[in-house]
Amino acid sequence: MRSAWKEDLQSSPAELVYGEPLRLPGQFLSPKDDYQTADVTQYATRLRAYMAKLSPRPTTWHTSTSAFYIPRDLQTSSHVFIRQDRVRGALEPPYAGPYKVVNRQPKYFTLDVNAKNVNVSIDRLKPAYATKEAQVPAHPADDDVKKTSSGRRVRLPDFYRP
Template sequence: MLPNVLLGLRTFLKEDLKSSAAEMFYGTTIRMPKEFFEDLDVNVDPATFIGDFRDLVRKIRPTPSAHHSKQKMLRLKEIDKCSHVFIRTDAVKLPLEPPYSGPFEVVYRNSDRVFTLNVNGKEVVVSVDRIKPAFLAKTDTQQDAQPEIAVQPRT
């Protein structure tokens, strides 16, 4: 019974304040449990109701979407200068399988977002989202430059 008594006290009109505690707190009067179901003896014509309802539905427009932040595309610094790149493998991989394949030679850059690469003798167009620059040593690009190890016989 205590919640009902407290609700009654909070909705009681205070003469000196000209409002109730609930009205000051919520900014409006609150309904008592008995006031939720009102008997309205209003006879509404169904044709009038449908007409008004159709007019209301016709006025409803979707809210335009808003992009609150313009995120810049992640662009690696060296991607415009590199001669070779790695391509991300977009497939299910086994454990310990490398996520990138390559390095592959950059044939030319079509735009900021598209590169043409030499992949196993074929020219393949790849998005910049799937590649990362390959930093190669000068000896890595030359197949012939193998250091020779001199073995001296033991005496």
């Protein structure tokens, strides 16, 4: 809307449309004629009193004490998995292991990894749940298995077997 004064009309286009002059954004912030400024010393005194009443707000702590989930079974399991903390390939598992636990400390476990004792933080560990397997004899009965002179097993097709 045009608010410029037109000499030939003796008004602005806004006055012709609305019947009264428009108030422009700069006129909202301009001081009024009857507004009197307060004494500067009174203002400074009130500001000092207000600032003296303010007290600092205590800071808050938004982090939890335990950032990692630690399973309860970790303290009793004999074997654990170690989480791989690196960028993995497409089909690479997130955990390596299982590894035997040699020693337990409050924050780390000592594990037997490739015949070496390695300290690993418990944040990276996960208990390994193993099923109890039936005892399989170390040497199966080789009485009915035929072998060649070089030691290879001879396996006959099913239609030749009695």
